[in-house]
Amino acid sequence: MTAPTIPQPSARRPPLALPDPVAALPWLLPPLIALLLAGVAVEVWVRAADISEFVMPRPTVVIEEFFSEFSRYFSEGMRTLAVSVGGLAVGTAVATLLAAGVAHSQLLERAVLPVAIMVKVTPVVSVIPLLIVWLGYGWEPKVTIAALITYFPVLVNAIAGFRDIDPRMHDFFRSVHASQREIFWRLRMPAAIPFLFAALKISVTLSLIGAVVAEFFTAGQGGLGSVIWIEQNEVRLHKVFAAVMMLTVLGVTLSTALIICERLWSWRIDRSSANI
Amino acid sequence: MAPSGDAVDLRNVSLSYLAADGQPLEAVAPTTLTIPAGQFVSLVGPSGCGKTSLLRIIAGLHPPTSGEISIFGDEPLEAQRLKELGLVFQEPALLPWRDVEANIRLGRELNAARTRDGVSIDQLIELIGLEEFRHFRPDALSGGMQQRVAIARALALDPPLLLMDEPFAALDEMTREQMRYELLDLWSVAPTQAERGRSAIFVTHSVSEAVAVADRVLVMSPRPGEIVADLPIHSPRPRTPEHEQSPRFLEDAAAVRAALRAAGPIPATA
Numbered sequence: 001m002t003a004p005t006i007p008q009p010s011a012r013r014p015p016l017a018l019p020d021p022v023a024a025l026p027w028l029l030p031p032l033i034a035l036l037l038a039g040v041a042v043e044v045w046v047r048a049a050d051i052s053e054f055v056m057p058r059p060t061v062v063i064e065e066f067f068s069e070f071s072r073y074f075s076e077g078m079r080t081l082a083v084s085v086g087g088l089a090v091g092t093a094v095a096t097l098l099a100a101g102v103a104h105s106q107l108l109e110r111a112v113l114p115v116a117i118m119v120k121v122t123p124v125v126s127v128i129p130l131l132i133v134w135l136g137y138g139w140e141p142k143v144t145i146a147a148l149i150t151y152f153p154v155l156v157n158a159i160a161g162f163r164d165i166d167p168r169m170h171d172f173f174r175s176v177h178a179s180q181r182e183i184f185w186r187l188r189m190p191a192a193i194p195f196l197f198a199a200l201k202i203s204v205t206l207s208l209i210g211a212v213v214a215e216f217f218t219a220g221q222g223g224l225g226s227v228i229w230i231e232q233n234e235v236r237l238h239k240v241f242a243a244v245m246m247l248t249v250l251g252v253t254l255s256t257a258l259i260i261c262e263r264l265w266s267w268r269i270d271r272s273s274a275n276i
Numbered sequence: 277m278a279p280s281g282d283a284v285d286l287r288n289v290s291l292s293y294l295a296a297d298g299q300p301l302e303a304v305a306p307t308t309l310t311i312p313a314g315q316f317v318s319l320v321g322p323s324g325c326g327k328t329s330l331l332r333i334i335a336g337l338h339p340p341t342s343g344e345i346s347i348f349g350d351e352p353l354e355a356q357r358l359k360e361l362g363l364v365f366q367e368p369a370l371l372p373w374r375d376v377e378a379n380i381r382l383g384r385e386l387n388a389a390r391t392r393d394g395v396s397i398d399q400l401i402e403l404i405g406l407e408e409f410r411h412f413r414p415d416a417l418s419g420g421m422q423q424r425v426a427i428a429r430a431l432a433l434d435p436p437l438l439l440m441d442e443p444f445a446a447l448d449e450m451t452r453e454q455m456r457y458e459l460l461d462l463w464s465v466a467p468t469q470a471e472r473g474r475s476a477i478f479v480t481h482s483v484s485e486a487v488a489v490a491d492r493v494l495v496m497s498p499r500p501g502e503i504v505a506d507l508p509i510h511s512p513r514p515r516t517p518e519h520e521q522s523p524r525f526l527e528d529a530a531a532v533r534a535a536l537r538a539a540g541p542i543p544a545t546a
Contacts, residue, residue, distance in 0.1 A: 168369035171337050175363045176433065177356040178386040186386070190373045267373035267413075 057238035087146020099158030149210035150203035157199035161192025283475035289343030302500035314473035318486035326501025362435030368422035394434025505535035
């Protein structure tokens, strides 16, 4: 047997390495500088034009509010995060289960997909008042909204993933009399993992939207959405901005966490949305 | 539970299906065929003649329209259950998330109650010369290396019947010529629990490949596929690339080519 040709060294094993913070600096610095410049510009504009703080608070005031009241925004942010992640978990679990069923049954596909699309095209916020009537003002309606808003991308991608199987691979599994369970866990599920991560990257930001909107409707029951709603009524816009800042931090954290999970657990990195 | 009887026994096996225009189309004409245990058979024919269909029927991946199939005395689905079949396809069809070693191990993990101890995975990796690439995933390997892994995956099952569907068709010419002898090495070295050795059906459209590896060459006609010639191959084993220059080899190859020509012209629409 002759020695095979040596492939490119870069092609060894899955990319397990996490992003190196120093190497990331050239990508982190420009946006930070851009953000800083924009902040300075707004500060100068608000001062020069003498704009009322009830219309546009100065960025320095917002930042001071954010840090001096940090524990408030942080704890409210954690409530929003819990709703968002809880909704994402429920939505993903239900969508993955449905997708597994749909991938196995044509009948289930015909039954489930049109309904799933109907739910998807209906603006989710329109049912929040109903959910509050049914589920009260606790976490239940909020998590339900976050789940409803996140399930669809996961459903569609998971179905595609469970079906993205080389028919020859499936033939090999059949040729050794693999069980349906083996075909699912050793063939369909791994095939779907990159698709699931691609879906989660879309859904994770949707889940924050769902959580915040649900909190608008349940103002007074906590969460950053509730803070924004109340402070807006009191015309304390610097507090509204501080809450929005915390939401930005949450969004960035969630998306980054997801990209790290993908690098750790997915055998194929989805480059198309890796930068979102 | 040593397999008994002939490796493959086909009685009037045929396949037809409805074409797009609703007309029944005969892909495989009624075929009767016996392959004794331990025999290496090549199946040659023009593209689209139904060789692959016949192989898939034998593998139990597709039901025939009519006829009976027995693999060591059992139906194909029972042969699947007993893990008597080792399949190699034209494409490697490896799991992209598994490395070389895990891909070779795949068949042993599935339906594990029926797994037999054959050659060790380490030995197979050594036999295909991929020790250094043990933990590489398929997308890092060349086409030839991937196909070696696919063959090792099939042999890891220690199957008494190896079914190969144009396994080298996607490879470049030089790799192809080398691979046929690697295949023969693997086929003879890897032990099998079948006392009379391992049987194989090797589908190809290359005459020299068919003659180089087989004890017997079956020639199929253009659609509907029908076995029109059954030719013994006289070259002794073990075989080397040099034997392709020998008069025996050339005579056998000429006989196969003559049978292919006699089988009729290849239809314009495959």
